[in-house]
Amino acid sequence: MTPESVAFDRAVEYYDETRGFPPGEEQRVAALIQQVGGLTATSRVLEIGIGTGRIALPVAPHIQAYFGVDISRPMMLKLQSKLNGEPIYITQGDATRLPFPDDTFDAAVAVHVFHLIPGWQDVLRELQRVLKPDGVLIHALTRAETDFQELWQAWESVVSSESKRDVGIQWRNGTTFLEDSGWMPHGEWQELAYSQSITPRLYIERVRQRIWSRCWRATDTELEAGVQAMEKLMQVRYPNADAPIAWQSVFTARAYRKPSKRV
Numbered sequence: 001m002t003p004e005s006v007a008f009d010r011a012v013e014y015y016d017e018t019r020g021f022p023p024g025e026e027q028r029v030a031a032l033i034q035q036v037g038g039l040t041a042t043s044r045v046l047e048i049g050i051g052t053g054r055i056a057l058p059v060a061p062h063i064q065a066y067f068g069v070d071i072s073r074p075m076m077l078k079l080q081s082k083l084n085g086e087p088i089y090i091t092q093g094d095a096t097r098l099p100f101p102d103d104t105f106d107a108a109v110a111v112h113v114f115h116l117i118p119g120w121q122d123v124l125r126e127l128q129r130v131l132k133p134d135g136v137l138i139h140a141l142t143r144a145e146t147d148f149q150e151l152w153q154a155w156e157s158v159v160s161s162e163s164k165r166d167v168g169i170q171w172r173n174g175t176t177f178l179e180d181s182g183w184m185p186h187g188e189w190q191e192l193a194y195s196q197s198i199t200p201r202l203y204i205e206r207v208r209q210r211i212w213s214r215c216w217r218a219t220d221t222e223l224e225a226g227v228q229a230m231e232k233l234m235q236v237r238y239p240n241a242d243a244p245i246a247w248q249s250v251f252t253a254r255a256y257r258k259p260s261k262r263v
Helices: 015-019 025-037 056-062 073-082 120-130 149-156 200-208 220-237
Strands: 044-048 065-070 088-092 105-111 131-145 184-198 245-257
Touching (some): 025 131, 044 120, 065 073, 105 120
Parallel strands (some): 044 105, 065 088
Antiparallel strands (some): 184 245
């Protein structure tokens, strides 16, 4: 059975707290998105997986119109509750079947979403259709430079390969799949680094609570075994598990021109 796209209904109450940018960083992210995509006051932009608006809200005031599609109604309702006159227009829908005419948008935004969509090739075909001939796809993701990766490796060591596998693009291919699919880089990767901190104990507790989407497909038995493996390593690696550990996150984005021929 083909897996379904991952909806974030279950994450709506904690998404902003656990996925949001540190205060003040959202404006720097918006400036980076504008720079990478060459966005102006007349730009019409589409975001797939708009969620609660962590990208849309800071970008929208600087362009003409920001449209968003998401399969999660609760996430979009959360975004709707935050709106304060921004030109943001949201639609519940599937990114593999976009409800827009051909050649509509100057740019499309996709932030760390292709790993959640099994039919990502269909998404690319739809983006190619709705982007104007000179439109660009702004692809962005975040990587964390932290030694907590050791804890994740402990978790993954006891979790089945199917449970920890992304349903769409695999993380290791996150920066190459667009070129492999015929999309043409338009400019270089641009990066924005910012600092965060969390205690090892709270980090592991968030795994136990299934805060991260990579935990959602694990069985209860797998999840608990993985948490126990993390806690065992924590006792050795972090003698004071309640002391905050700082790490650097890097938000990185690049623009792509669509293939010259309709796929």
